[in-house]
Amino acid sequence: MAFSLVAQALAGKSIHEPANAEQSLQDIIQLASYICDAPVAMVTKADDTELNLIAKLGIAGHSVLRRESFCGYAMEAPNAVMVVPDASLDSRFNTHPMVASAPGYRFYAGSPLIDPEGFVIGTICVFDYVPKQLNQKQIDSLQALSRQVIAMLELKKLSEQLHLTSLTDALTGVNNRRAFDQKFEAEFSRWQRTGQPFTLALIDIDHFKSFNDSFGHAAGDQALSEVASLFQQHCRNYDFFARYGGEEFVLILPGTDRVSAYKTLEKLRLVVANHEWPLRQLTVSIGLASAEKFNDKKHLLEAADQVLYKAKTQGRNQTGVFSDS
Incomplete structure (x- = not known):
């Protein structure tokens, strides 16, 4: 919750102003961008073939193929933040279109999102156009933000379930x-x-x-x-x-x-x-x-x-x- 309040303050919002789930995710990635000093940040949520960008900063588009993404690699190590200091020197990414041509990314850091059942469902990540490294406090903060994202997504899911229940007849299952x-x-x-x-x-x-x-x-x-x-x-x-x-x-x-x-x-x-x-x-x-x-x-x-x-x-x-x- 503290991260959410700080993010709202960074965004110039009153901490007493209620925020919906979408705005809260935007606040979180703005905070990720601030902590990592990176101009591009996003929250991705995975399906079988794609990573959907459910919150984003400094990037266009709505999804990316999972097999072609940096985040796909990050999701393979659920207990760690994957840091790529210079993608042009990394054999996994040096020929990647986003590295070899526009927008020319160099730095990446991504923390997996792990749901309460232990499944990796996506990432929170940042990109930069110049090579760099994160210190341990920044890495720990990015992991903390990933937990905040999961908490927000679970709260949203619960809210949707409660809303559906409130509009459904318990006996017949139709609208009430x-x-x-x-x-x-x-x-x-x-x-x-x-x-x-x-x-x-x-x-x-x-x-x-x-x-x-x-x-x-x-x-x-x-x-x-x-x-x-x-x-x-x-x-x-x-x-x-x-x-x-x-x-x-x-x-x-x-x-x-x-x-x-x-x-x-x-x-x-x-x-x-x-x-x-x-x-x-x-x-x-x-x-x-x-x-x-x-x-x-x-x-x-x-x-x-x-x-x-x-x-x-x-x-x-x-x-x-x-x-x-």
């Missing part, structure tokens, strides 16, 4: 009510801004209470998950499907008028109706309403709910469509 609320707000705002229509559909499993009463809640949970899976598999890849609550789901169909939405929802309804259910046949009732009829998202949601209720009272296993009449 919170995720729907965010998406619904965004789609309605876009409709008001651009006039691009979308349709909202509420979906309810028919006679689900009696299913739970007959077969138990464990079987009910399994049925909920199976219905969610069927919709997730068969809805269009740009539609947004979520569990709304209880046995009710919701589907947002962007750029879709109510006629097209009705055809899509009928196909999905039949997928459920024709599925081979092990305990008892399950069906769904659906209510849909198009945003083009409403200037308020609350009224749009109420309209979809009204036609869903009508579909259930008129026999279930059908799709109701809101109309002005």
Whole structure:
């Protein structure tokens, strides 16, 4: 953490100003550049064939082939900083394009990034255009920065996992009510801004209470998950499907008028109706309403709910469509 605060100070930022993961990585490589007195610094992250430059200073480009990189050699010795005082005198690199021609690098130092499982996932490294050497304090500092990078990447991964968990229904694995609320707000705002229509559909499993009463809640949970899976598999890849609550789901169909939405929802309804259910046949009732009829998202949601209720009272296993009449 101390390195991050120093880097922010070097960058002219207040240490009280929050920094996102990308900015924090930039701060770290700026500090690496400062410590090693090198104009070029970067953090690389490896895949099977390439090293992706996830933070960089003084260099263009986004990736380099792993087998052609200085860092590929550095990653082979995970417990040490690889220092190349003069690449033009090193048989591994003296014919390398970045040495033999532009930009004409001479000095390199790279510290491997080692994740908590012990795998080398990349490097933090610096380049210079003139030959030189690092002292032990600089080498130790570069290794310390590599640990800071790993800590930052792990924190980012954890944050992404927590964010995903907060938007995912624990039982079915689909989007949850919170995720729907965010998406619904965004789609309605876009409709008001651009006039691009979308349709909202509420979906309810028919006679689900009696299913739970007959077969138990464990079987009910399994049925909920199976219905969610069927919709997730068969809805269009740009539609947004979520569990709304209880046995009710919701589907947002962007750029879709109510006629097209009705055809899509009928196909999905039949997928459920024709599925081979092990305990008892399950069906769904659906209510849909198009945003083009409403200037308020609350009224749009109420309209979809009204036609869903009508579909259930008129026999279930059908799709109701809101109309002005």
